[in-house]
Amino acid sequence: MQIQDSTINKPDYAKICNTIFPTKEDIACELQLQILGNWEPLDFKINHSEYLNNVEVFANNDWFRPFQPKKNVLNNRESVLLYGLENDTPTSLTGLSHIEANTGRKPKEDEFTYPTEAAKVLSCMQEVFNYFDIGRTFFIRLNAGGFYPYHRDHIRLNRETFRLIAFLGNCNEDGLHWTVDGLLQNAYINHVYYVDTRKTHRLNASKDCCDMVVMNVKKDWLNVNRLLTHLKYQGG
16 A cells, blocks of 8 residues: 655656557456455454464464554554565565665565565465465554555556455454545455556545455456456356
């Protein structure tokens, strides 16, 4: 959920338009994903007791770290890195902007293919992790007052990944509030959703332990059709 300041390092797309022209596969994938809409549940079901046990291990190992902290901005959210760059650990940086500031290079979402120890501990998500080609993935916990302001994660047809989110803990309509493309959305707890984060969206928590697993999945025709196979509501 990368947030870009519109006044800093804003790309001039008119100058790079030829270099970002979408491929036929880009167009096919995006058209198929567009049919699904902004907020679509999948049929994966996550065992709640297993999730609680897994997260207890996270806490016992002191893996939680503030997510993309900003100076003089209070934001009650923490993360644990699940799939990162080579040699990353559960406590490595999860936000692209912080990685860029720390290393001088902004990696692509699909470069984060190495499971950390935390990914292996999170057994409740293994069916999903093993099914898709996973890129940058992290466990995020919003406690009461934690938020993401309005932003988009992608704006171009040639994005490298699409976004799946597992909703856990207190991520019901009383605890976590998502707005996507101007509409308030609700989630089935212990389910995975395709969320179109190309659309402008925001979220905030009014309860502690609003937990999510945010997954960037490699965008290609195979993974899009894997997604279609596991829609909760199939077409005729």
